[in-house]
Every structure is written in structure tokens, then in C-alpha cells.
Amino acid sequence: MRRLTPYLLALPSWMWLGIFLVVPMAAMASVSLQTGNAIDGFAMTFSVSNYGDALGRYSTQLLRSLLYGGLATVAMLVIGYPVAYWIAFKGGTRKSVYLFLLLLPFFVSFVLRTISWNFLLSDNGILFGTLKGWGLLPADFHVLATTFAVVGGLTYNFLPFMILPIYVALERVDPRVVEAAQDLYATRAAAFRRVVLPLSLPGVFAGVLMTFVPATADPINAQILGGTANTMIGNIIQTEYLTNLNYPTASALSFTLMAVLLVGIFIYARALGTENVLEAAAR
Amino acid sequence: MRGTRLGDRLLQLYTWIIIVWLSSPIAVMILFGFNDKKSKSNTSWQGFTLRWYAELFDISDLTVALRNSLVIAAVSTVITVVIGTMLGLALGRHRFRGKGLTNFLVFAAISTPELVMGASLLSLFVSGNVPRDANTIIVAHVLFSVSFVVVTVRARIVTLDPSLEEAARDLGATAWGTFRQVTLPSIMPGVMAGAMLSFALSIDDYVVTSFVNGSTVTFPLWIVGAVKTGIPPQVNVMGTLIFGIGVLIAIGNAVAARRRT
Amino acid sequence: MNHPMPRTRRDFFRAAGFSAAGLALAACGVQGQKAAPPKADAVKDFWAKQTKHGKVVFANWPEYMPEDQAPLKKFQQATGISYEYKEVIQENAEFFGKADPVLRAGQSLGYDIVVMTNGVQLQHMIELGYATPLDHAQLPNFEANAGQKYKERAYDPGNKYTVPYTSGVTGIAYNTKYVDDDITSIESLFDPKYKGRVGMMADAQEIGNFAMFALGIDPEKSTEADWKKAGEKLKAQRDAGIVRKYYDQSYIDAVAKGDVWISMAWSGDVFQRQLAGEPVKFVVPEEGGTIWTDNMLIPKNAANPVDALMLMDYLYQPVVAAELDEFIQYVTPVPAVQDLLREKAKTAKGKDKKALEEMVDSPLMFPTEADYAKLRNYTPLTTQQEQVFNPIFQSVTQA
Numbered sequence: 001m002r003r004l005t006p007y008l009l010a011l012p013s014w015m016w017l018g019i020f021l022v023v024p025m026a027a028m029a030s031v032s033l034q035t036g037n038a039i040d041g042f043a044m045t046f047s048v049s050n051y052g053d054a055l056g057r058y059s060t061q062l063l064r065s066l067l068y069g070g071l072a073t074v075a076m077l078v079i080g081y082p083v084a085y086w087i088a089f090k091g092g093t094r095k096s097v098y099l100f101l102l103l104l105p106f107f108v109s110f111v112l113r114t115i116s117w118n119f120l121l122s123d124n125g126i127l128f129g130t131l132k133g134w135g136l137l138p139a140d141f142h143v144l145a146t147t148f149a150v151v152g153g154l155t156y157n158f159l160p161f162m163i164l165p166i167y168v169a170l171e172r173v174d175p176r177v178v179e180a181a182q183d184l185y186a187t188r189a190a191a192f193r194r195v196v197l198p199l200s201l202p203g204v205f206a207g208v209l210m211t212f213v214p215a216t217a218d219p220i221n222a223q224i225l226g227g228t229a230n231t232m233i234g235n236i237i238q239t240e241y242l243t244n245l246n247y248p249t250a251s252a253l254s255f256t257l258m259a260v261l262l263v264g265i266f267i268y269a270r271a272l273g274t275e276n277v278l279e280a281a282a283r
Numbered sequence: 284m285r286g287t288r289l290g291d292r293l294l295q296l297y298t299w300i301i302i303v304w305l306s307s308p309i310a311v312m313i314l315f316g317f318n319d320k321k322s323k324s325n326t327s328w329q330g331f332t333l334r335w336y337a338e339l340f341d342i343s344d345l346t347v348a349l350r351n352s353l354v355i356a357a358v359s360t361v362i363t364v365v366i367g368t369m370l371g372l373a374l375g376r377h378r379f380r381g382k383g384l385t386n387f388l389v390f391a392a393i394s395t396p397e398l399v400m401g402a403s404l405l406s407l408f409v410s411g412n413v414p415r416d417a418n419t420i421i422v423a424h425v426l427f428s429v430s431f432v433v434v435t436v437r438a439r440i441v442t443l444d445p446s447l448e449e450a451a452r453d454l455g456a457t458a459w460g461t462f463r464q465v466t467l468p469s470i471m472p473g474v475m476a477g478a479m480l481s482f483a484l485s486i487d488d489y490v491v492t493s494f495v496n497g498s499t500v501t502f503p504l505w506i507v508g509a510v511k512t513g514i515p516p517q518v519n520v521m522g523t524l525i526f527g528i529g530v531l532i533a534i535g536n537a538v539a540a541r542r543r544t
Numbered sequence: 545m546n547h548p549m550p551r552t553r554r555d556f557f558r559a560a561g562f563s564a565a566g567l568a569l570a571a572c573g574v575q576g577q578k579a580a581p582p583k584a585d586a587v588k589d590f591w592a593k594q595t596k597h598g599k600v601v602f603a604n605w606p607e608y609m610p611e612d613q614a615p616l617k618k619f620q621q622a623t624g625i626s627y628e629y630k631e632v633i634q635e636n637a638e639f640f641g642k643a644d645p646v647l648r649a650g651q652s653l654g655y656d657i658v659v660m661t662n663g664v665q666l667q668h669m670i671e672l673g674y675a676t677p678l679d680h681a682q683l684p685n686f687e688a689n690a691g692q693k694y695k696e697r698a699y700d701p702g703n704k705y706t707v708p709y710t711s712g713v714t715g716i717a718y719n720t721k722y723v724d725d726d727i728t729s730i731e732s733l734f735d736p737k738y739k740g741r742v743g744m745m746a747d748a749q750e751i752g753n754f755a756m757f758a759l760g761i762d763p764e765k766s767t768e769a770d771w772k773k774a775g776e777k778l779k780a781q782r783d784a785g786i787v788r789k790y791y792d793q794s795y796i797d798a799v800a801k802g803d804v805w806i807s808m809a810w811s812g813d814v815f816q817r818q819l820a821g822e823p824v825k826f827v828v829p830e831e832g833g834t835i836w837t838d839n840m841l842i843p844k845n846a847a848n849p850v851d852a853l854m855l856m857d858y859l860y861q862p863v864v865a866a867e868l869d870e871f872i873q874y875v876t877p878v879p880a881v882q883d884l885l886r887e888k889a890k891t892a893k894g895k896d897k898k899a900l901e902e903m904v905d906s907p908l909m910f911p912t913e914a915d916y917a918k919l920r921n922y923t924p925l926t927t928q929q930e931q932v933f934n935p936i937f938q939s940v941t942q943a
Contacts, residue, residue: 005458006377010385013370013429017388020426021395024403037927060943083301086294097534098298099476104529105305106483108312108522109503111510116308123803140740144803145789159305164476168435172442188290206434210393217396220489227789228782231942237398239942243637243748244934245644254399261394342611344631406645414651494642498603498630498654508606508634510794513816 032251042248050252058236058253065233066260068147069216072154076162076211077204079155084163084203085196088170099167102160110157114224117156121149121225145227153221158214162207169203170196208268213261233257309526316519335516342517345505349521352502355417356485359424363481366425367432368474372466374433375440392430400427401494408495415497423495424485431484432477439473440466486525591679591849599626600851603655605838606631608710610871619858625851633659635792640665643843647674652845656852659709662699662837663749663922664930666706669841671927675705676842682853683707685860694877697837698764698921706839707856710868711875713911713919714750714834717799717809720823730758730829732806734777739786743798743807744778746790748937749922750834751778754808756923757832763923768932771923775936782940790941799824811908812874819873819899826908828918835919837877870900875909882910 032050036042055062087098105113120127123142131137143149173196181191219234226232233253240250319330340346374385404423408415443466451461467474489503496504506518602616609616609629616627633639639660643653660666669675680687686707694708718727722741725732733742733754745751753763755774766774781787788804796813798804800822814826840859842852858864865878866885882904889900903909911919925933 006373006379009369009373009377010379010381012366013433014381014385014388016366016422016425016429017392020404020407020422021388021392021400024400024407025391025395027406028399028403037931079301082294083298086291086298090291090295096472096475098302100479100529100532101302102305103479103483104526105309106487107525107529108309108487109506110487110489111503111506112312112514112518112522113308115510115514116311118797119311120308122801125801142803156305159301164480165434165438168438168473168476202438206438209390210431213394214396217398219398223792224794228787228941229943234396234398236942237396239938241398241402242635242641244931244938245637245641250402254396257396258394258399265394344629405642412649412651493638498632500630500632505631508631513607 028251029255031247032255034248036248037245047248050248051256054249054252055256058233061231061236062233062257062260064231065216065257066264068151068154068222068230068232069212071151072158072215073162073208073212075151075155076159077208080159080162080207081166081204084166084170088167088173089175095171099164102163106160110220113157114153114220117153118144118224144225145230147226147230149225150222150230150232153225154215154218157218157221158211161210161214165206165210166200166203169200169206173199205269209265212264216261217257309522312519313523313526316516316523318516318519320516335520339517339520342515344500345515345517345521348500348505349502351417351499352486355420355424355501356482359421359428359485360478360482362421363425363428363432364474364478367429367477367481368436368470370429371433371436371470371473372440375437376445389430389433392427393434395427397427397488397490401491404491405494415495415499417499419495419497420492420499420501423491424481424488427488427491428481428484431480432474435473435477435480436470439470443469587677587679590676591682594850596625596850596854597848598624598851599628600848600855601628601630601654601656602852602855603630603632603653603658604709605633605659608659608838608872610867615859615864615867616855618864619855622858623854625854627855630655636661636663636665640668643669643674644672647672647844650845652847653843654847655843656846656848657840657855658843659838659840660706662697662706662839664925666839666841667699667925668927669843670700670705674844676844676846676849677704678707678842678856679853682850683857683860685857689860689862689865689878689880691877691879693916694837698924700839706841707860708837708877709840709859710872711835711837711877713811713828713875713908713915714745714753714808714836715811715826715828716806717796717814717824717826718806719799719802719804720825722802722805727806727825727827728830730754730831732829733808734758734781734786736784736786738806739784740788741805742781742786743789743791743795743804744781744787744941745795745808746792746941748934748941750808751790751941752923752933752937753832753834753920757829757920760831762832763834763920766923768929771933771936775940778937778940782943796824812872815873815903815906815908819902828907828911828915830918832918832920835916835921869909870903873903873909875911 030044031042033044033046033048034042035045035047035050083102087095091098119125121143122128123144124132128137128141128143132139132141143152177199178191178195181195182188186194216232217234219232219238222230222232222235237250237253237257240246240253244250315328316335317331317333318328319332319334370385370389373379374382401423404419404426405415407413408419413419447469448461448465451465452458456464487503488501489507492501493504493507500508502521506514509515509518608631613629616629620626639658643658646653660669680703686703690708694711695703697703697708700706716727716730716733718732723738732738733744744754752771752774755778756763756766756770759770759773759777761770761774789798791798791807793813795804795807795809796817799807799809800817809826811826814824817824818826840856842849846852859868860878862878862880862884865876866881866888869876869878869881870885870888885900886904889897889904892900907915923933
């Protein structure tokens with residue numbers, strides 16, 4: 001019975017992921033190799049060229065998405081790490097309260113949040129209208145419909161996913177280890193750099209994983225906050241799926257995107273020096 | 284921990300700034316729940332009123348959508364927490380065949396774009412002749428939430444000293460008893476974090492839900508449908524109430540925490 | 545942790561093995577389903593077998609029914625048929641994308657009436673046999689009260705599958721606070737004077753039409769060469785930095801706020817903002833505007849087709865149509881509504897009276913013959929043509 005325990009524990013999740021993730025993915029892989037259209041039907045032709053065509057047409061948007069996703073991830077890291085640090089080491093008994101407050105805005109629909117941003121960042125609205133009135137900004141200054149707005153939106157929407165894993169990793173660090181370092185005459189900065197930071201890297205990795213991927217694939221921020229040169233690969237996939245009903249191209253793009261993301265994650269993991277990436281990812 | 288008090292204070296201030304920044308659109312949302320608007324759009328301030336609080340449930344479709352969202356979030360969170368914790372335990376504590384594959388699956392669930400997940404699920408349900416309704420939404424929500432719970436629980440479990448559990452068993456506790464009284468309380472912070480995340484993800488989800496909802500409307504779906512023509516203030520009021528309840532729970536937590544020390 | 549990688553690789557291949565099995569199953573592909581139009585006898589037989597069930601499920605766009613659902617309640621009182629009203633349609637493409645797999649599998653959508661705009665997706669619905677042919681013997685009010693224009697629509701000759709619900713016009717909206725001139729020409733959308741302040745619609749059919757109007761081309765008669773020229777013009781507009789954003793429906797907020805000064809727009813949206821006192825004006829450009837119609841149809845395998853027909857017909861009674869249009873504020877297919885609203889305005893008071901009078905006189909709700917002469921439908925497209933048309937314009941809006 002003992003030896004069966006892990007299998008029994010894992011079984012429900014296996015079944016769930018197996019039926020609802022693996023099988024549909026396999027079907028999607030199959031569709032990505034077909035040709036045809038929604039009206040006359042699709043047929044399996046093993047046309048690997050679908051991938052080539054899709055990449056050729058949309059490489060700009062794909063690269064742009066990686067760029068935006070990367071920028072947003074870096075921003076989230078820079079912004080979120082100090083927050084995680086402070087809550088983990090200085091939060092005291094109210095740690096969970098701070099975490100809760102961080103997550104709270106996300107109990108409210110993202111549409112409402114984004115619309116509110118749309119309102120706040122309006123060219124002549126509460127924020128910029130006032131600043132323009134005081135002559136602090138030129139009259140045609142605008143944030144909406146720019147790259148900055150899109151990356152800012154991505155950063156805003158996924159920040160908690162960066163903060164939480166880093167917090168979990170930092171919280172495990174015994175403050176006495178840091179004290180020991182300082183007893184050995186390390187400065188506070190050095191103690192951080194050589195003790196705390198390396199210990200937090202698995203959390204950083206998990207945070208990057210949980211933010212870079214959705215940020216790169218997100219269509220909503222570009223749709224609401226972006227301008228004419230901000231279309232991301234998520235928007236393209238959405239259009240191909242829902243407007244053009246071009247399921248083979250859409251499926252090919254989806255797999256390409258996932259493959260690119262996987263490659264990115266593996267490279268990053270190697271750079272971090274993690275041997276078994278998947279183990280680290282799941283940590 | 285030694286260090287400058289100024290440095291600590293700055294960090295604390297910074298943390299509060301971030302919390303405020305994250306919440307600022309919520310302030311706008313709350314404010315416009317009091318807007319005495321006359322036209323269909325709710326984007327310019329026209330005066331203060333409390334009437335939307337009185338007329339909160341006037342739009343029956345919206346009320347139904349909100350109720351759907353709450354029920355779905357609750358059910359899917361429970362399922363996610365149960366099966367996710369189980370898997371997290373298995374991955375963190377035991378050795379078994381298929382661990383690598385499981386890690387890969389968990390990773391895959393996180394790295395699948397929502398759009399792709401939604402479209403592939405819809406195809407699956409249709410070819411299986413499964414009607415799309417609240418149940419299929421719950422299935423989808425569990426699917427994308429379970430990885431988060433697994434990751435958080437596993438991270439927690441890995442740090443726990445197994446000798447505690449061994450000791451409990453040596454003292455005659457059953458496996459379930461050991462779990463309930465030793466393991467579970469220790470991993471509870473991880474489980475709660477996963478549960479909160481799972482609930483938030485579910486109540487907020489738009490993309491995947493829009494594929495598998497059939498004719499069941501959830502709160503985010505209803506709102507997106509109303510964006511074009513103007514979001515009624517009742518939506519703001521509901522958002523405010525959800526937010527307010529959350530704040531109350533946080534305050535309650537803080538009070539309880541202070542009592543504990 | 546000895547040899548972690550080989551173990552992972554082995555498990556990976558095992559997963560691949562399972563996936564291959566799934567692949568094999570899915571390798572059949574998706575069958576096309578182009579349906580031949582049913583013969584008249586088949587239609588008659590179908591309807592002869594149907595009876596009233598006492599229930600109807602109506603799927604519609606948001607804000608297309610008064611909040612108190614009064615017309616539907618009155619329908620229930622008059623006929624005893626209970627109704628369910630669901631505002632679940634937000635985009636034609638998205639709706640079709642979700643309906644297609646369901647109807648293809650021979651299942652029911654769960655709706656008896658759905659409303660779709662006359663465009664490519666509606667065409668697909670008809671082509672694929674997803675729309676139930678209507679029994680006009682059971683639509684007397686439609687026959688009696690619908691405007692002639694609405695009985696002769698090119699996209700559904702003889703109203704075999706659809707009857708109009710409401711129509712709208714795509715023109716230009718501009719914010720009078722920021723735009724001093726009187727806008728009359730479509731060239732204003734391309735004017736460098738408004739650089740960075742112009743909004744265009746992201747929908748390929750909408751933006752395609754406008755580019756063609758600007759080039760003096762009639763979209764209803766356009767060819768592939770025309771579309772390419774239109775694409776070039778739009779590309780030039782974009783590269784010159786004139787367009788701020790390609791919008792779906794959210795342009796109206798941007799115009800009202802002044803983030804955008806001038807934009808492609810739908811008549812009803814602008815009218816509603818005008819009623820609220822916001823500084824927006826609407827104009828149908830001299831070169832032309834687009835008229836579109838949202839149509840009611842009965843999807844295949846609907847559970848209650850007879851009840852659906854009865855509801856569709858009920859909405860064509862002038863009194864009911866007037867009540868609907870007063871709320872929707874788009875163009876009604878029942879011309880008699882204009883007089884009815886005029887009558888109502890006479891006996892109304894205060895704010896209501898003012899609103900009604902504005903409605904009755906508004907060309908946005910009751911276009912004149914001169915207006916209609918300028919209006920064109922979307923470019924008619926076959927499935928093959930769609931695959932050429934869409935990329936031309938998407939490469940501009942989604943670059």
C-alpha cells in the first residue's frame with residue numbers, strides 16, 4: 001500500500017491533465033498539419049509547410065511578443081523582487097495579509113481593471129489632463145496606444161505571479177544564515193548578493209516561468225492598450241482561429257509559440273545552472 | 284536582521300506604493316459605482332448617488348452571471364486544491380516512475396497559452412458530444428489552476444523535515460492522521476496561497492471560459508459583452524463589493540494574527 | 545538524482561507515444577459540410593411536422609433589448625410562450641467559430657433564434673446549411689410591415705433564411721471639441737492634419753469598404769485588384785502615422801474622451817452619446833458609407849422553431865418595433881415606426897419628449913432616400929475570395 005501511495009495521490013491530476021491537456025494538444029498537432037478551409041473541410045496532408053508559412057508571415061509579431069514579454073518580465077523582476085524581499089523578511093505576522101492585499105485587485109475582473117486604466121491614462125483625463133494643464137507635459141503627449149502602455153499593462157497584470165514564487169523561496173531562507181554572513185564581516189549588500197540571492201534563484205526561475213510565458217502569449221493588453229504597431233502573436237492566433245477560421249495556421253502558430261517559449265525557458269535554466277530543468281521548474 | 288532602519292523603512296514604503304499602484308484602477312472602479320450617470324456610458328463623472336447600490340440586482344442577467352462566477356470559482360478551487368495538493372505531496376515526498384513526465388505535464392499546463400487551451404478543449408468537448416455549460420467551465424478552470432497549486436505545495440513540502448512525520452507514525456498515528464495533524468498544518472500556507480490564486484484565476488478568467496461556456500455566462504464574459512455599449516454601474520458596485528469583502532477578510536486575518544502572537 | 549535526463553527522456557517518449565495514438569485518431573481531418581440548398585418540398589415537409597412547444601430561447605447582442613424586456617414579456621402574455629433571452633453574441637466571427645463545431649457535429653446550439661450581421665459569417669451559416677429555411681406563411685407581420693429595402697437583400701434573396709432585426713450605418717464620428725471643421729468627406733480620415741488622432745475599424749470588411757469609398761470604388765462590385773489598391777491606400781495611411789489605433793467597438797469611448805478626434809463609427813453608438821450630451825457628431829461621407837443589417841435566423845437543430853417564428857413575427861408589429869427601436873436607437877426595418885414615435889413624442893413630456901423628437905428627426909435612425917443612395921453593403925465574398933480579402937487588410941491592421 002505504501003508503494004502505491006504516490007501513484008494514488010498523483011492519479012486524479014494525471015487523469016485530469018491527460019484527458020484535458022494531452023489529448024486536445026495531440027488533436028491540435030494533427031490539425032496543424034492539415035490543409036483546407038472551414039467550409040470545404042480540412043484534410044490531413046502532413047503539410048509541414050504550414051509552419052514555414054506561418055513563421056514567414058508572422059515572424060515580426062512573434063519577435064515583438066518575445067520582446068514585450070521579456071521587457072515585462074524584467075520589469076516585473078525589478079519591481080517585484082524588493083516587495084517579495086520585504087514581505088518575506090520584514091512582514092512578520094502580517095505576511096499573509098500583505099500577500100492577500102497584493103492578490104486582491106485580481107479578484108476583480110481584469111476587464112474592469114483595464115478599463116479603469118484606460119480611463120486613468122486617458123490623454124486628457126484625470127492624470128495627464130491635469131499635468132498638461134500645469135504645463136508639465138506637451139499637449140500631444142499620450143500613453144495609450146503606445147508600446148509603453150502595452151508593456152506596462154503586461155507588467156501590471158502579471159506582477160503577482162512574479163512576487164509570489166520569489167516570496168515563497170525567500171521565506172524559506174533562515175534569517176540566521178544572513179546573520180551569520182554578517183557576523184563574518186560581510187556588508188549587507190554582500191550578504192544579499194552571495195547568500196540570499198542565490199537561495200532565491202529557484203523562486204526567481206519559477207516567477208520568470210509564470211510571467212514570461214503568459215505575458216508573451218497575451219492578446220488582451222495589446223488589444224485594449226496598444227496602437228497600430230503593437231500587435232502581438234496572441235492577437236494573430238486569435239484572428240486566425242476566430243475570424244479566419246484558419247485552424248491549421250492557428251494551430252501551427254500555437255505550437256511554434258509554445259516551442260519558442262520552451263526553448264527560451266531551457267536556455268534561461270541552463271544559464272542559471274540548473275541541471276534538471278523540469279525539477280527546478282516544478283519547485 | 285541587522286541593517287539600516289532607513290533601508291527597511293524605504294523598502295516598506297516601496298511595498299506599500301506597489302500595493303497602491305496595483306489597486307489604483309480599483310479606486311476608479313469604486314468611484315464610478317457612485318456615478319449618477321444618465322447616459323448609457325459610465326466614463327464621465329456626473330454626480331454622486333447611492334442608487335446603484337439599491338438597484339444592484341436590477342439587471343437579472345448580470346446577477347446570474349455573478350452568481351455563476353462565484354459558484355464556479357468555489358467548486359473549481361476545491362477540486363484544484365484537493366488534486367493539486369495530492370500531486371504536490373507525491374512529487375515532493377515520494378519517488379515514483381513518471382515523475383519526469385508529470386513535471387513536464389505540469390509545466391505544459393502553465394505554458395499553454397489560454398487561447399490554445401480554450402480552442403483545444405472546445406474541440407474535445409464537441410467531438411465527445413459533451414454539452415458545454417458550467418461543468419465544462421469548471422473543468423477548464425481546474426486545468427489551468429492545478430499547476431499553480433502543485434508548484435506551491437511542492438515548494439512547501441520539500442522544505443519540511445520528514446522526521447516529524449516519521450515520529451508521528453512511530454507514535455502510532457495512521458497515515459491519514461499523520462497527514463491531518465502533522466503534514467497538513469505545515470503545508471497549509473502553501474495550500475492557502477494556491478487556493479487564493481486558484482480562486483482569483485477562476486473568477487477573473489475570460490479567454491478560456493469564452494470557448495467552453497456554451498450558454499452559461501460568467502461575470503467577466505458579461506462585462507466584455509457590455510463594453511461596447513457601456514458598462515452599467517451595477518458592475519462597478521459588484522466589483523466594489525467583491526473587493527470590499529476581500530479587504531474585510533484580510534483585516535480579519537490581520538486581527539487574528541495579532542491575537543496569535 | 546542519478547541520471548535524471550535519460551529518465552526524463554524516456555518518459556517524454558512515452559508521452560509522445562500516447563500522443564501519437566491521439567494523433568492517429570485525429571488524423572481523419574474535419575469534414576467539410578457545404579450543403580445544397582434544400583428543396584422547397586423538403587422545407588414544407590419540415591415545417592408541417594413542427595408544432596408550437598411553448599418555449600423559445602433567443603440569443604442576441606448586448607443592448608438590443610430594453611432592460612425590462614417589455615416586448616418579450618408582452619409576447620409571452622399574447623402567446624403563452626415562455627422565453628429565455630441571452631445576450632451572448634459579441635462578435636460574428638467569434639460566435640460562428642463557437643457555433644461551427646457544434647453544428648458540424650449535428651448538435652443543437654441551445655438557441656432558437658440567433659442574430660448575426662450580414663457578412664461573411666452569416667454567409668457561411670447559410671452555405672453550410674446551418675440556418676433553417678423560414679416558413680413565410682407564418683410571418684404575416686413581416687410581409688405586411690417590413691420596408692421594401694429589407695425584403696430585397698442581396699445576401700439573402702427572398703428572405704429564405706433570415707429577417708432583419710435592426711440596421712446600422714458605418715460613417716464618420718468626430719469630436720466637435722477638437723475638430724473645428726464640418727467633416728463631409730472620407731478624405732478627412734486620411735488627412736495629415738489629424739495625424740495620430742484618427743481611428744479606423746479593425747474589421748476587414750468595414751475598413752475595406754471605407755478604403756474603397758475613398759478610391760471611388762463601389763465595394764459591392766469590387767474585384768481583387770480593387771482590394772489590393774485599397775490595401776495600399778490603408779498602408780500609406782498607416783505608415784504616415786495618421787491612424788492611432790484599429791478599434792473593434794471601443795472607438796466610441798476614445799472619440800468621446802478626445803483621445804481620438806475622428807473615427808469610423810456606427811450610427812447608433814454616436815446617437816446614444818449625442819443623447820447623453822457628449823460632443824460627438826456623425827456624418828455619412830459624400831463618397832459613401834456602409835449599411836449593415838443584423839438579422840434573425842433559426843439555427844439548425846433548434847428545439848423550438850415554430851415558437852421562434854412566432855417571436856420573429858411578433859417583433860414586426862409596428863407598436864412592438866417602435867418600443868424596440870426607442871431603446872436600440874439604430875435603424876428599424878419597420879418604416880411605420882417613425883410615425884409612431886412621432887405620435888408618442890407629441891404626448892410625452894420633458895426629457896422623454898426631447899429624446900423622442902431627436903430620434904424621429906435623426907437621419908441616424910431614419911435615413912432619408914438621399915442617405916440610402918450613398919450607402920453600400922459589405923463586399924460580397926465567396927470562401928475562396930475571403931482567403932484573399934482578409935490577409936490584404938489584416939496585414940495592415942495587424943502588422
